[in-house]
Amino acid sequence: MTNSTVMLEHGTMFMRLKTANIVQCAERDLRLLEQKRQDNADPMAQYCFANRHVHRARDIAHLVALAYFDVTPKTNKYSTLIVYNDRPLLRDTLIELLTAQRGNPE
Numbered sequence: 001m002t003n004s005t006v007m008l009e010h011g012t013m014f015m016r017l018k019t020a021n022i023v024q025c026a027e028r029d030l031r032l033l034e035q036k037r038q039d040n041a042d043p044m045a046q047y048c049f050a051n052r053h054v055h056r057a058r059d060i061a062h063l064v065a066l067a068y069f070d071v072t073p074k075t076n077k078y079s080t081l082i083v084y085n086d087r088p089l090l091r092d093t094l095i096e097l098l099t100a101q102r103g104n105p106e
Helices: 003-009 019-037 051-056 060-069 078-085 087-103
Strands: none
Touching: 019 051, 019 060, 019 087, 051 060, 060 087, 078 087
16 A cells, blocks of 8 residues: 555645646546547547446536535545545535536527
8 A cells, every 4th residue: 555545645735736636537538538538539548527427417517416415425435536536626616517507508
């Protein structure tokens, strides 16, 4: 177990991401999923969010919502745990995304 993992398990934040970082990760994951479906991506490339959430998500806001409402992500991947353990950040990101959608209906 690394120092980073121990810190994360005890709720100590090594660094705090911003809502823009979460949006960028979600965009990247959805883009990577599409590339993998078309066989245009490295098959070993990993998602930032949990695989099952990326595959279920309809859009960026849905992906963030899936992550926020999943209280116990079943993963040991450090980068995913950083995102999922910062619940206030996921909440703030989801609020920003939904507010932006509401103000700009497509």
